[in-house]
Amino acid sequence: MTRPKILLTNPIDPAGVRVLEQSADVLLAPKSDADTLRRLAADVDGIIVRAQLPGDIFDHAHRLCGVVRHGVGMDMIPVEAATAHGIPVANVPGVNAEAVAEYCVSGMLLVVRRMHLIDRDLRATDWDESRRIADRATELAGRTVGVIGVGSVGTRIAEICHRGFCMRVLGHQRRLDALPAFVEGVSLDALLGESDFVVLACPLTDETRNLIDAQRLARMKPGACLINVARGPIVDEEALVRALREQRLGGAVLDVFANQPLPRDHPLLGMDNVILTPHAAGITTESMRQMSESAARDLLRIIAGERPVNFVNPRVWGAYIARRRTLGLEAAHA
Numbered sequence: 001m002t003r004p005k006i007l008l009t010n011p012i013d014p015a016g017v018r019v020l021e022q023s024a025d026v027l028l029a030p031k032s033d034a035d036t037l038r039r040l041a042a043d044v045d046g047i048i049v050r051a052q053l054p055g056d057i058f059d060h061a062h063r064l065c066g067v068v069r070h071g072v073g074m075d076m077i078p079v080e081a082a083t084a085h086g087i088p089v090a091n092v093p094g095v096n097a098e099a100v101a102e103y104c105v106s107g108m109l110l111v112v113r114r115m116h117l118i119d120r121d122l123r124a125t126d127w128d129e130s131r132r133i134a135d136r137a138t139e140l141a142g143r144t145v146g147v148i149g150v151g152s153v154g155t156r157i158a159e160i161c162h163r164g165f166c167m168r169v170l171g172h173q174r175r176l177d178a179l180p181a182f183v184e185g186v187s188l189d190a191l192l193g194e195s196d197f198v199v200l201a202c203p204l205t206d207e208t209r210n211l212i213d214a215q216r217l218a219r220m221k222p223g224a225c226l227i228n229v230a231r232g233p234i235v236d237e238e239a240l241v242r243a244l245r246e247q248r249l250g251g252a253v254l255d256v257f258a259n260q261p262l263p264r265d266h267p268l269l270g271m272d273n274v275i276l277t278p279h280a281a282g283i284t285t286e287s288m289r290q291m292s293e294s295a296a297r298d299l300l301r302i303i304a305g306e307r308p309v310n311f312v313n314p315r316v317w318g319a320y321i322a323r324r325r326t327l328g329l330e331a332a333h334a
Contacts, residue, residue, distance in 0.1 A: 024046075046064070067087060143168070
């Protein structure tokens with residue numbers, strides 16, 4: 001039997017590659033642009049996704065059996081198109097929750113202790129000048145954090161803040177009755193008005209796109225800090241820049257942006273009340289290894305005709321069984 005071929009849109013941890021190579025051939029895309037991915041998808045049985053897939057990729061993927069997101073957010077995969085073609089989609093939720101949660105808390109600590117500014121001035125000026133910045137430092141204890149989207153990531157953020165720093169934790173999501181006991185469920189307006197830190201940990205959907213617009217930024221507590229580890233388009237970036245310039249907000253910690261990579265002339269790059277990272281909140285040695293291994297195992301399950309652990313579009317299964325017959329593969333498990 002011919003070994004299946006797996007396409008990686010981007011490199012994954014070697015541990016995940018080793019899992020795949022036990023029973024498949026692995027192809028790493030030389031580039032992750034739409035034309036390259038369309039061309040390579042025509043001859044593979046599975047794709048592990050770390051880059052945006054073009055909306056019509058499944059029109060070109062005649063052998064494809066499954067797609068797995070190396071991560072959580074599904075905005076990189078046209079899921080409805082996959083379902084229409086009888087292709088299962090899976091992801092690996094929760095695997096990088098610890099990494100993202102620790103990132104958020106480290107961002108909070110940088111903001112309140114002003115360590116990035118102290119370090120900058122210590123290198124550029126002198127001891128006494130940099131030490132004066134610490135006069136305006138504060139502490140996390142007793143502050144309020146509001147988490148929008150209390151899933152695996154949001155729950156871990158809330159837990160660290162509550163148990164580790166004795167912070168008050170507010171939460172907002174569709175089902176307020178499903179929040180952990182140590183999280184107070186509140187309306188979005190209440191969360192914005194009462195939180196010293198507002199953390200975005202929700203998925204990008206039609207409902208959350210531009211969720212934090214100019215009006216909602218104006219409702220935030222004066223001097224509050226916005227932390228975005230979700231997706232850039234959840235925030236109206238131009239309105240955020242204005243709020244930061246006018247110092248209505250105390251700062252922002254941003255890992256994601258409306259356009260990525262962040263353009264080199266973007267005004268955020270010139271602001272010292274913003275901490276910027278290149279979509280790296282979930283990237284640690286541990287999380288990359290776990291995400292890669294989990295994605296690899298779930299993709300091999302799909303190709304073998306088994307349901308994935310984290311099935312994003314389970315209603316496709318009947319169509320997938322029919323697709324396997326068309327491809328001349330053995331029947332999938334019902």
